Amino acid sequence: MILNRLRHVRTHANYPFVYNQSRFHTLDATRYQIATQQQETSVPTKEESSPLKNVGRAPSNNRLLGEIFPTTRVMPMVLSRKDSIVLSFDDVPGPKTLKYLSNVRQYLSQIGTQLTAGILTVGLNIGTFINNKKPTKSLSLLFDEYGPVVRFVSPVGGDIVLINHPDHIQKVYTMEGDAPVRSTLDSLEKYRVEHRHHAYGGLYSVHGQEWTRQREKLVNPLHCAVGLHLHGLNDVSENFTQKVYNMRNHQDEVPKDLYKEIHKWAFDCIGLIVFSKRFTMLDTELVYSQCDMSWLYHSLEKATDAIIKCESGLHMWKLFTTPAWLSLVKYCDSLDNLIGKHVMEAEQAISFSAKTLDGNTTPDSLINAMLLGDEKMNAEDVATVIMDMLLIGVNTITSSMSFLLYHLAKYQRTQKLLYDEVGKLIVDLKDINSIKEKTPYLQACIKENLRLVPPIPVLTRILPKNIILDRYNIPRGTLIIMSTQDAALKESNFEDATTFKPERWLKPNTKEYHSFASIPFGHGSRKCLGQNIAETMMTLLTVQLVQKYMLEYHYGDIEPTRTFIAKPNRALKIRFIDRT
Numbered sequence: 001m002i003l004n005r006l007r008h009v010r011t012h013a014n015y016p017f018v019y020n021q022s023r024f025h026t027l028d029a030t031r032y033q034i035a036t037q038q039q040e041t042s043v044p045t046k047e048e049s050s051p052l053k054n055v056g057r058a059p060s061n062n063r064l065l066g067e068i069f070p071t072t073r074v075m076p077m078v079l080s081r082k083d084s085i086v087l088s089f090d091d092v093p094g095p096k097t098l099k100y101l102s103n104v105r106q107y108l109s110q111i112g113t114q115l116t117a118g119i120l121t122v123g124l125n126i127g128t129f130i131n132n133k134k135p136t137k138s139l140s141l142l143f144d145e146y147g148p149v150v151r152f153v154s155p156v157g158g159d160i161v162l163i164n165h166p167d168h169i170q171k172v173y174t175m176e177g178d179a180p181v182r183s184t185l186d187s188l189e190k191y192r193v194e195h196r197h198h199a200y201g202g203l204y205s206v207h208g209q210e211w212t213r214q215r216e217k218l219v220n221p222l223h224c225a226v227g228l229h230l231h232g233l234n235d236v237s238e239n240f241t242q243k244v245y246n247m248r249n250h251q252d253e254v255p256k257d258l259y260k261e262i263h264k265w266a267f268d269c270i271g272l273i274v275f276s277k278r279f280t281m282l283d284t285e286l287v288y289s290q291c292d293m294s295w296l297y298h299s300l301e302k303a304t305d306a307i308i309k310c311e312s313g314l315h316m317w318k319l320f321t322t323p324a325w326l327s328l329v330k331y332c333d334s335l336d337n338l339i340g341k342h343v344m345e346a347e348q349a350i351s352f353s354a355k356t357l358d359g360n361t362t363p364d365s366l367i368n369a370m371l372l373g374d375e376k377m378n379a380e381d382v383a384t385v386i387m388d389m390l391l392i393g394v395n396t397i398t399s400s401m402s403f404l405l406y407h408l409a410k411y412q413r414t415q416k417l418l419y420d421e422v423g424k425l426i427v428d429l430k431d432i433n434s435i436k437e438k439t440p441y442l443q444a445c446i447k448e449n450l451r452l453v454p455p456i457p458v459l460t461r462i463l464p465k466n467i468i469l470d471r472y473n474i475p476r477g478t479l480i481i482m483s484t485q486d487a488a489l490k491e492s493n494f495e496d497a498t499t500f501k502p503e504r505w506l507k508p509n510t511k512e513y514h515s516f517a518s519i520p521f522g523h524g525s526r527k528c529l530g531q532n533i534a535e536t537m538m539t540l541l542t543v544q545l546v547q548k549y550m551l552e553y554h555y556g557d558i559e560p561t562r563t564f565i566a567k568p569n570r571a572l573k574i575r576f577i578d579r580t
């Protein structure tokens with residue numbers, strides 16, 4: 001939604017460049033001066049009426065942009081000899097084809113910037129297929145062609161700038177402001193506007209004051225959640241380890257879909273954290289009609305598939321009712337209803353026991369934390385927040401756990417070193433920090449796995465101020481896509497970059513790396529809130545599996561798919577061989 005609003009603004013912002021190219025060729029000095037004046041501090045005011053002053057950024061009288069990023073005073077900058085030359089937004093290199101189409105963008109305004117991202121994804125996937133390249137490689141080819149800052153002139157929405165240099169990523173984060181804005185999933189947003197009567201999104205997708213309110217409400221309960229449920233999380237992991245034992249075939253492989261079993265494990269764990277209830281999807285063979293929990297799981301799976309389809313295609317669902325869109329509505333409705341039921345039960349339990357929450361009391365569940373206290377949320381908002389949490393939390397953890405097992409099975413020497421560390425470990429379930437302290441090599445494995453395959457491979461920001469990246473002046477309001485995975489796979493940032501080498505994260509080696517070269521959980525005030533939960537879950541399960549089994553993998557390389565949350569692109573046929 002925000003993107004759709006900003007797109008309108010950005011369209012006008014580009015006109016001086018699109019139509020006045022020749023004029024600028026003769027006015028180079030003026031252009032550089034103007035671009036420099038727009039550096040990080042400059043934000044347009046209502047008084048700026050000269051067309052030249054508005055080059056490369058939003059028109060000054062735009063109310064919407066002002067609403068999202070409140071206006072600050074313009075500080076004129078004087079160009080001294082020491083100032084490096086700043087190039088305009090139009091000089092940013094990128095594929096030309098889309099530029100010609102940009103003249104028709106105003107006629108297609110309701111489709112939006114996300115479509116350009118969709119086209120980008122489809123293009124990269126086709127390129128990968130035609131050139132028989134690894135999916136992770138095709139994005140880096142773009143940077144090889146155009147340099148570390150690539151501009152996509154969108155024919156139908158706002159332009160996109162793609163970056164992969166750790167210095168630039170760091171600079172974007174330092175300029176993100178107090179209430180950072182990321183691009184959201186348009187499909188989920190449309191669903192909420194049309195089918196949920198403009199309900200707020202969950203923490204991942206809201207902005208501004210609502211984001212601040214939700215984040216403040218959730219930050220502590222999510223931190224405490226791990227401590228509250230450490231035993232339960234360990235039990236779920238034990239369940240998974242036992243299920244693998246029961247499901248193995250004669251080759252010691254799990255013949256059914258191992259990814260799906262990991263998904264159920266993640267669902268049971270996050271279910272425990274969110275609802276404070278023991279879900280038992282791992283023990284349940286799916287008979288959908290029989291219980292709410294199975295339906296919740298089934299709806300989550302189907303809603304995820306539908307969102308992936310809607311987000312990665314050509315966004316036709318914005319114009320027509322496509323099967324993917326119908327499926328999204330059906331399963332998001334189902335998720336909403338089922339989660340709503342849990343929230344209502346929690347509400348009733350609260351009113352029955354007349355629970356209260358003063359400032360120092362730790363709530364006994366995440367739902368209760370949201371329903372109690374001074375800034376308590378209404379039931380509908382709580383249901384939305386939980387839906388987003390399930391969609392992000394369950395899928396990201398499933399992705400990382402799958403790749404962690406794959407990497408351990410593939411790199412036998414690493415697995416042996418890990419076994420030396422955890423083989424005889426007795427896990428003290430009173431304190432997760434002590435478990436982490438006793439397992440530095442395992443923590444390095446988790447980190448290295450997330451470097452190689454971050455479940456969310458690109459992060460986005462829409463900045464409140466102009467930013468200069470690699471000498472190019474990028475106007476505020478531009479969608480900046482940070483290809484963090486590409487940064488993490490670059491030889492210039494990590495030697496032997498595509499190899500799984502946990503040792504690189506052990507002291508003193510860790511100092512060698514740029515702190516923004518691998519940021520799987522993001523950074524800053526909008527950083528992932530589930531990092532501790534994710535690391536704890538992966539620690540508990542890996543310890544149990546490595547203590548009991550030797551992992552092996554004998555098939556072709558597994559790559560992450562290019563979807564909004566990465567998945568393995570082929571079956572996880574890992575062998576779980578009993579340790580004697």
Ligand code: HEM
Pocket residue numbers: 182203204205215270389392393394396397400450454455456459460519520521522523524525526527528529530531533534
């Ligand atoms: C391996 C697992 C996970 C990874 C790699 C991961 C990664 C991320 C990333 C990259 C972001 C965006 C950060 C940014 O824009 O700078 C994010 C946001 C978020 N994550 Fe995670 N995540 C994981 C698991 C979880 C779990 C288990 C939960 C909760 C149960 C969770 C809840 C959230 C929330 C609520 C946000 C939005 C925060 C905000 O906008 O303020 N994540 N995550």
